[in-house]
Amino acid sequence: MADIRLAGGAVARQLEIDRLSKRFGEITALEDITFQVSAGEIFGLVGSNGAGKTTAMRIVLGVIAADAGEVRWEGTPVRLDTRRRIGYMPEERGLYPRMRVAEQLEYLACLHGMTASAAHASVDAWTERLGVADRRDDDVIKLSLGNQQRVQLAAALVHDPEILVLDEPFSGLDPVAVDVMSAVLRDKAGTGVPVVFSSHQLDLVERLCDRVGIVRHGRMITAGTVDDLRAGGREELIVHAPQAAPGWADRLPGVTVHDHSDGRTRLTLGEDADDQLILRAALATGPVHEFARRRPSLTELFRHIVGPREEIS
């Protein structure tokens, strides 16, 4: 168990997922998965289909029990009373299709212990913020999928949770809704809420998350800031020389050419590579419009780490 005691004996406000394991018959969904999300931090869980992300979140929420391991908040094992203070967006979504938006959000807020008047005010505020205020009196089933998802996020937020756990909150959202959702998550983190969410949209994860964890076959294979993860990836050189023919860089020492199209070549450099030699070789083909080092994106890192046959979908 990690020591999360701070100087002076205070306990860090941290959600700890500690060595969780879970099997479903022959299938190992989780194997010793461990990660922490601090108060105020946005943590992105990424992994291929079936990697174990949903299973981990369900265990945090107590929807299913772990075979082994523990989930703690502020150093104390998470029990029913803590779970009432978590805002959860389940993958299977959980709204009553034939109940009106405001009615069911108020009902959910009251289930989490809010008074009726506080619930009413909170529903007004969140439906406004999430752009579904004009749908408050509609049955959920009449809403588009994207608007249902906004309501689902409102359901996770309406009781003013201490912790947010969101399974694929961005899937199926239009770009405006993605921006609204991102801003809400940032704001909640800004008030000290630990936010953990899963997503296959790695560009979004890269932009939004303070730290990212890559899950594979039920294990956390790496976790850290995107910059930490990038430190293990190879820097690339992009050369845009429109007149360069394919193969122009193939014989340069220490150079590996990854692709070349429309005069744009993507290279990685070994120890014996000389970037000035590469530049001279590019200039020998004609004008050079771009010559830039580029760090790998999270998508590229993901491909590199989990392997090309197991790409995210």
Ligand SMILES: Nc1ncnc2c1ncn2[C@@H]1O[C@H](COP(=O)(O)OP(=O)(O)OP(=O)(O)O)[C@@H](O)[C@H]1O
């Ligand atoms: N209730 C269940 N019964 C049997 N197997 C299950 C059950 N829930 C999950 N699994 C299996 O456990 C593994 C992990 O599934 P999980 O849903 O946690 O993955 P995931 O990372 O969330 O995937 P996705 O990105 O596709 O949502 C998969 O092999 C899945 O088929």
